[in-house]
Amino acid sequence: MTSNHLNTDEFTFIESYYHQNLSAKEIANRLKRSRQTIHSIENYTKITLRTKFNNPPNFIWGIIIFIISTLQRMLSET
Numbered sequence: 256m257t258s259n260h261l262n263t264d265e266f267t268f269i270e271s272y273y274h275q276n277l278s279a280k281e282i283a284n285r286l287k288r289s290r291q292t293i294h295s296i297e298n299y300t301k302i303t304l305r306t307k308f309n310n311p312p313n314f315i316w317g318i319i320i321f322i323i324s325t326l327q328r329m330l331s332e333t
Contacts, residue, residue, distance in 0.1 A: 261292070269296050 261269075265286055272282045279293040286293075 266296070269293060273297060
């Protein structure tokens with residue numbers, strides 16, 4: 256993603272406006288940037304958040320599987 260022409264304040268504004276449910280067109284108008292730039296930032300943010308929260312690290316899956324197998328073993332013994 257080539258967005259090094261945006262400064263930190265603009266990234267912050269984009270995030271803030273995005274959480275206010277403003278359209279990409281409105282955000283672009285307020286920041287005097289192209290809509291494509293805003294769309295790129297929004298899509299990058301969505302993909303990053305989706306992978307960060309929907310694909311937990313492998314060790315978490317190991318813990319979950321361990322807990323489930325332990326509960327199953329405890330239930331089968333009673």
